[in-house]
Amino acid sequence: MFYKAISVKHGMTLKDLAAISYKNRAKVPVQITVAEDKISILAYVDYDNVMKQKFHSKRPKGEGVTEDFTYADAFEKGVRRYWEKEYDFSYCGLGKATLDVTFIRKGSPDYPEGQRCFRVRKARISKTSFVSSPPFRLFWGLFAYISPESAMLNWSLKHPGTVNMQLYKNASGFKRVCAHEFGHILGIGDAYEAHYRFYYMAPGTEDFMMYHNTCVQPQEVMMVLRAHQTGRMQYFPIKFSLRRYLKGVKKSVSQSRVFSRRQKKD
Numbered sequence: 001m002f003y004k005a006i007s008v009k010h011g012m013t014l015k016d017l018a019a020i021s022y023k024n025r026a027k028v029p030v031q032i033t034v035a036e037d038k039i040s041i042l043a044y045v046d047y048d049n050v051m052k053q054k055f056h057s058k059r060p061k062g063e064g065v066t067e068d069f070t071y072a073d074a075f076e077k078g079v080r081r082y083w084e085k086e087y088d089f090s091y092c093g094l095g096k097a098t099l100d101v102t103f104i105r106k107g108s109p110d111y112p113e114g115q116r117c118f119r120v121r122k123a124r125i126s127k128t129s130f131v132s133s134p135p136f137r138l139f140w141g142l143f144a145y146i147s148p149e150s151a152m153l154n155w156s157l158k159h160p161g162t163v164n165m166q167l168y169k170n171a172s173g174f175k176r177v178c179a180h181e182f183g184h185i186l187g188i189g190d191a192y193e194a195h196y197r198f199y200y201m202a203p204g205t206e207d208f209m210m211y212h213n214t215c216v217q218p219q220e221v222m223m224v225l226r227a228h229q230t231g232r233m234q235y236f237p238i239k240f241s242l243r244r245y246l247k248g249v250k251k252s253v254s255q256s257r258v259f260s261r262r263q264k265k266d
C-alpha cells in the first residue's frame with residue numbers, strides 16, 4: 001500500500017515524484033504546488049453563516065463564553081496548526097520538506113472571479129463531523145472506488161466535498177477535528193475502525209491524523225500528493241472479517257442503547 005513505502009530511484013526529488021498539474025485551476029478548490037523542499041496548499045473556501053459567527057466556548061462548570069474569533073478562524077487555525085510543519089520523507093528515500101496552507105475566503109478581495117471553492121458549514125444531520133459530497137455525486141462513488149468509504153464522499157479534484165462541522169464546546173477540540181476533516185478534503189480516507197471500514201483499523205496508524213486526530217504523518221502527506229497527482233482519493237488498506245464485523249456491530253448497537261437510555265433520563 002502507498003502509505004507504507006514507495007521506492008524512489010536515486011536522485012529523484014519530491015518534485016519529480018509528485019508532478020501535479022491541474023487542467024483548469026478555476027475548477028479546483030484546493031490546489032497543491034510541490035517544489036524541491038516545499039509543499040504549498042492553496043485552499044479556496046466558503047463558510048456558512050454559523051461558521052462566520054463568534055466561537056462559543058463552554059467551560060467545564062457550564063458557563064458559556066463568546067470568544068473573539070469565529071468558527072471560520074478556528075477552522076483555518078486548526079488546519080494550519082496540524083498540517084504546517086517540516087516533514088521527513090526519508091522513509092521513502094526522499095529528504096525533508098515544509099508544508100504551508102493558505103486559505104482564501106469567498107468574498108475577500110484576493111478571491112479570483114469564477115474560482116470554485118469548497119464549503120464549511122454546521123453539521124445538521126449527524127452527531128459527528130464529516131465530509132460529504134453533493135447529492136448528485138453520492139452512492140455511485142461506491143462503484144467508482146469499490147470502497148464503502150466512498151458512498152458518503154465521492155472525492156474528485158473538482159468536488160473535494162463539503163465539511164460539516166459540529167460546534168464543539170472548546171476550540172482546541174474543534175481545531176483537531178477541522179484538521180482531520182481537511183485531510184478528507186485533500187483526498188485521503190479514514191484509518192480508524194469506522195463501520196464503513198468494517199471496523200478495521202489500518203495497521204500502524206495510531207499516531208495518524210486520519211486515526212486519532214493526533215498528528216499529520218509524512219505518509220499522509222504522500223497520500224495527499226498522490227491523490228492530487230492521480231485525481232483519485234487515496235484509501236488506507238481495508239480488510240473484511242465477518243467475526244470483527246459482527247463484533248463491531250454488536251458493540252455499536254449496545255452503545256446506542258446506552259445512549260438512548262441516557263437521553264430518556266434527561
Ligand SMILES: [Zn+2]
Pocket residue numbers: 180181184189190
Ligand atoms: Zn474521517
